[in-house]
Every structure is written in structure tokens, then in C-alpha cells.
Amino acid sequence: MDNSPSAAVLRGMKEAGVDFVVSVPCVNLKDLILMVENNPEIIHVPVTREEEGVGVCAGAHMGGKRTAMLMQNSGLGNSINALASLNKLYGIPLLMIMSHRGVEGEPVCAQVPMGELTPNLLKTMDIPVFVPASKQEAEDMIVEAMFTSQEKRSPVAVLLKIGFWRL
């Protein structure tokens, strides 16, 4: 079994029944995006911007898919209006798997402002947040996050910090 953090995230996504994924790259998502692209059971749509991804996933949900977005937390800022006036308004689930930059171990100073704001932005938007500290926890929490998303008909976020990718 592949013991990498990316493989644990993918196992969680598959257990959660994710069959439609949009992605915007982050250096920490490099392996995961490739795994998703190569998985025949998942439709993968690389998008140009996270807000666009929210729209594509909403359409896929209307077509009966279980959707996830692979993104960096900086993309949360690009998505806020859509998460509120599309997902929250109609009750559309979405699993956001977010590389959380700008936290401990961050080498790029430009990532820090949005990195620090991210948990509070999610809280303000009443978006449930899951922060796994281990690979097993990531696998389990992604399943739980998807369940919450479907149950609450709301977007949810799984935050994967810089340290997670070094496990």
C-alpha cells in the first residue's frame, strides 16, 4: 500500500464516494492531482480558478455526482460569493480539500495573510472544518466531512497543513 499522505487523502475520497473532482494546483497537491487524473473511476476537471470550480461542481451535483475540489486555501478568497450565493442558497454539498499554506513551516511570505485568515473565514461562513493530524485521520475525516456535507447540504473544508504533507 502507498503510505504517502496523498495516497491517504485519495483513499478517503474514494471511501467517501467522490466521483467528480475539480482542481487548481498547489505544490502540495502535485501527487494527489496526478493520482486523481489517473483514476478511471473519477471524472477530473482542471479549472482555471476556484470560483469556476465551485460552479462546475454544482452542475455535477445536479447530475448526481459526489464532488470534491482540490485547491489551495488562497482559492477560498476566489470562491466566497459562489459558496454563499450558490451552495448555501440552494443547499448544494461540496467537499473542499484544501492545502493550507501560510501556516507553520511556510517559506513564502505572501501566503501568510490568507493562511492566517482562512480558519476564521470558514467559521464566519459557517462551513464545517476538519483538520487531520495524521494520515489515518485524513482518511477518516474525509469520509466524515463528506457525510456532513451531504447531511447539511453545505460546503465543508478539510484543511491539510504544511506539516501534514511531511508525514
Place this chain on the structure above:
Amino acid sequence: MIRIDAIKVIADKAEKEGSLLISNIGIPCKELYHVCDMPGNFYMLGSMGLASSIGLGLSLAKPQKHVITIEGDGSILMNLGSLATMASQHPANYLLVIIDNGTYGSTGDEPTATSLYTDLAAVAKGAGIKEVHTTNTSEGLMQLLEEVKSGVIVAKVQPGNAQVPVINICPESILERFRAEVSENTK
């Protein structure tokens, strides 16, 4: 031709063919609701700019269904990346109709860039979409809808809103009704 004339032509065709319709935010939604309310209509009430993306996601999730998005010039200008994604995915069952009246019709007819130099058909072609067509008449639009099942149609119309009532369905019911229709149609 003004916007509601183009919407009527598209809705008639969608009704005849059983195509699913995603409608852009604002007055376009209300005009569609007024001319032809069907369970296969999704009325986008918020998230300006995302109509083309919602239609693309739906068409990829349901390749056996034909999907048409009724888009506007102001809203596609907010999300031009969507044209690049559409070109990369090029689903055979997805048609994006951009009704271009050169203004933000729902907010007071402020001019958009297409009233000056921006050519949305050229932008769509430049994004890599193979099938791009343009028309400025109802008859031309009718003819194109007979022949073209995927890609982009830019329908140039005059500015102007019809006096139509608000949509009397709550967002959750719009979605529930639409999703039921989508799964019903693909049994």
C-alpha cells in the same frame, strides 16, 4: 431581436428536444420563467458569472443528456476561463448560447466591453472552442439550434428587458425539481 426573443427560441427548442436549460442570473431567468417554465430549467439566482460552469459540470456528469446554458455577455466576461475549460473538456452534449446585448441589462444597461471592441466569438475561438457561431436574428438562431449541438453560439441582440414577474419558486425547490428531472430523464 431582444433578449426575450432569443430566450423564447432557445426554450422552444429545449422543450422539443428535452434539453436541460441552465439560465443566467437576473432578468434572463425571469424572462425564461415567463416564456416557458419547465422542470428542466435551472434558474441561477446568485453567483454571477457561473452559468457556463454549472452547465459544463452538468454536461460532464450526464453525457447522455443535452445541456444548454443561456449565458450573457456581462457574465461570461466575469469568467472567461470557463471558455478555456470548456475547450479542454469539449463535451459533445453541451451548448453555450451567449446572448450578447452589450449591456448589464439587469442593473441599468451599463455598457459592457462587447459594446466597444470585445468580440466574444473570437474570444471563444481563441480559447480553443472548435464550433463557434454568430447570429443576430431569431431565424438565424433557430437555424443554428437545428444544426449545432455543442460549442458556442453568440446571439447578438438589442438591449432591452421585458416586463416580467419574479420567479415564484424558492431556491431549494428549483434545485429539487431540477435534480428530479435530470435523473428522471436518464432512466
